[in-house]
Amino acid sequence: MSRPTPLSGFPEWLPAERIVEQQVLDRLRHTFELWGYSSLETRAVEPMDQLLRKGEIDKEVYVLRRLQADPDDAGDSGLALHYDLTVPFARYVLERSGHLQFPLKRYQIQKCWRGERPQEGRYREFTQADIDVVGAGELPFHYETELPLVVFDALSGLLDVGLPPVKMHVNNRKVSQGFFRSLGFEDLAGVLRLVDKLDKIGPARVCEALVAELGATDAQAKAVLEFASITAEDGSVADRVRALGGSDPLLDEGLEELVRVVEAARQAAPGMLIADLKIARGLDYYTGTVYETSLVGHEDLGSVCSGGRYDNLASSGSDVYPGVGISVGVTRLLSRVFSQKLVTASRSVPTAVLVAVASEETRALSDAVAADLRLRGIATEVAPTATKYGKQIRHADRRGIPFVWFPSADDDGEPVHEVRDIRSGEQVPADPQGWEPPADDLRPRIVQA
Incomplete structure (x- = not known):
């Protein structure tokens, strides 16, 4: 066509x-x-x-x-x-x-x-x-x-x-x-x-x-x-x-x-x-x-x-x-x-968080994190493919998504989570049932161009 x-x-x-x-x-x-x-x-x-x-x-x-x-x-x-x-x-x-x-x-x-x-x-x-x-x-x-x-x-x-x-x-x-x-x-x-x-x-x-x-x-x-x-x-x-x-x-x-x-x-x-x-x-x-x-x-x-x-x-x-x-x-x-x-708009997508996927076998863990965040009104999507984390971060950056979430587990199988602000590079531990983005990042805003 x-x-x-x-x-x-x-x-x-x-x-x-x-x-x-x-x-x-x-x-x-x-x-x-x-x-x-x-x-x-x-x-x-x-x-x-x-x-x-x-x-x-x-x-x-x-x-x-x-x-x-x-x-x-x-x-x-x-x-x-x-x-x-x-x-x-x-x-x-x-x-x-x-x-x-x-x-x-x-x-x-x-x-x-x-x-x-x-x-x-x-x-x-x-x-x-x-x-x-x-x-x-x-x-x-x-x-x-x-x-x-x-x-x-x-x-x-x-x-x-x-x-x-x-x-x-x-x-x-x-x-x-x-x-x-x-x-x-x-x-x-x-x-x-x-x-x-x-x-x-x-x-x-x-x-x-x-x-x-x-x-x-x-x-x-x-x-x-x-x-x-x-x-x-x-x-x-x-x-x-x-x-x-x-x-x-x-x-x-x-x-x-x-x-x-x-x-x-x-x-x-x-x-x-x-x-x-x-x-x-x-x-x-x-x-x-x-x-x-x-x-x-x-x-x-x-x-x-x-x-x-x-x-x-x-x-x-x-x-x-x-x-x-x-x-x-x-x-x-x-x-x-x-x-x-x-x-x-401050960003072109409603999404505030991209949840990374370590492997297709662990995608369910990423889906669960996304569900917890959405329950609290945080617009979230899961990475489309389990590529290297660097590529997943670049994917979020291209779309204007400010945060990338990394779910994993420690040696005892307990969940371990970190979230990165990809604008500053700061990465901190986070709980999917309690973490909140800054108010200005929760939803896209009208800003001066």
């Missing part, structure tokens, strides 16, 4: 990178649960009409069908892989609302699929870690101030091992829509979509598009760009918006909510969050607060954590389940961490 060609857009980490990924995910799970979020998992496949009903995503959806599917078989049509976890979660809530307690706080860590043009930070298969709070009929606003703090708590715990700090940018769609409406725009979604492209195409081209596509006057386009340039780390954002003129009840409501989010973050985690009025989010289901988060010093990567308030995504007739959620783009974040060699 010839060497296969790599498939772009479907990342496969090396063993050490996978250890880093798992520990980042463990940190996220731990923090989410500390804040009271329960784990859920939804199916990978959704009806296509459900996936396409919110946002401009139709060109990126992967359709699912059997290779030999009958075109007339309805069971083989209309299915697609989910491109995010919010739309499937909304469907889940509607289907199972009678069995859920509200407000429902859930986290979900799964793969998603999106037909992107592969590049760093954009993949066709990727892992997301979502947290959402959904209410029945109504949802208190304070959850929109809680979610940024949960994410910051989760990611700030990784700063001490070398991951970059994050900065969250927040806006409120009511602010944007109210201001644009006060300017006289009718196609508010169209203005939002163009503003969302500011970082990609720049102010000049956004201005041109506002005029050419939406019929804006030069004065309207200039006002939109002035509005989108506003940033602030405190409640002064409201004063700066009002200084531009324009009046609308939706604008006033949105400014009040935006100030609450900014001030709550400023008190709990100063410097973590900034009001940034160019933030719009491309998906149409957001109705209030919207979040985007960048890695400090790596802003060119784009947002690694985003989300917002959605009031109408989960609704059926008179039953409405408003929610707010944030998604951590785990694969996007780690792609930069690995490409820039910011961190790695």
Whole structure:
């Protein structure tokens, strides 16, 4: 078989990178649960009409069908892989609302699929870690101030091992829509979509598009760009918006909510969050607060954590389940961490101890030592072959295993054990039922590369 060609857009980490990924995910799970979020998992496949009903995503959806599917078989049509976890979660809530307690706080860590043009930070298969709070009929606003703090708590715990700090940018769609409406725009979604492209195409081209596509006057386009340039780390954002003129009840409501989010973050985690009025989010289901988060010093990567308030995504007739959620783009974040060699794992295997084998006839003794160590939570493996001890030590060294255990017996047949730290060469007597490796060596750790 010839060497296969790599498939772009479907990342496969090396063993050490996978250890880093798992520990980042463990940190996220731990923090989410500390804040009271329960784990859920939804199916990978959704009806296509459900996936396409919110946002401009139709060109990126992967359709699912059997290779030999009958075109007339309805069971083989209309299915697609989910491109995010919010739309499937909304469907889940509607289907199972009678069995859920509200407000429902859930986290979900799964793969998603999106037909992107592969590049760093954009993949066709990727892992997301979502947290959402959904209410029945109504949802208190304070959850929109809680979610940024949960994410910051989760990611700030990784700063001490070398991951970059994050900065969250927040806006409120009511602010944007109210201001644009006060300017006289009718196609508010169209203005939002163009503003969302500011970082990609720049102010000049956004201005041109506002005029050419939406019929804006030069004065309207200039006002939109002035509005989108506003940033602030405190409640002064409201004063700066009002200084531009324009009046609308939706604008006033949105400014009040935006100030609450900014001030709550400023008190709990100063410097973590900034009001940034160019933030719009491309998906149409957001109705209030919207979040985007960048890695400090790596802003060119784009947002690694985003989300917002959605009031109408989960609704059926008179039953409405408003929610707010944030998604951590785990694969996007780690792609930069690995490409820039910011961190790695202290070793590429979980194994802390390799038990040497003196001869195949005595392998049972080595197996017994390994069993004793594993019973006490020490990851252990037995040497694959009974070669010279020097070769067994080199085998452990190549794999990054820090300790080699030598079992034997004295002249009276009593067991004698020694363990060697192959990094320092120190070798000492040891008891398999009592010996412990240093805490830093018990499991692989994330360390600066």
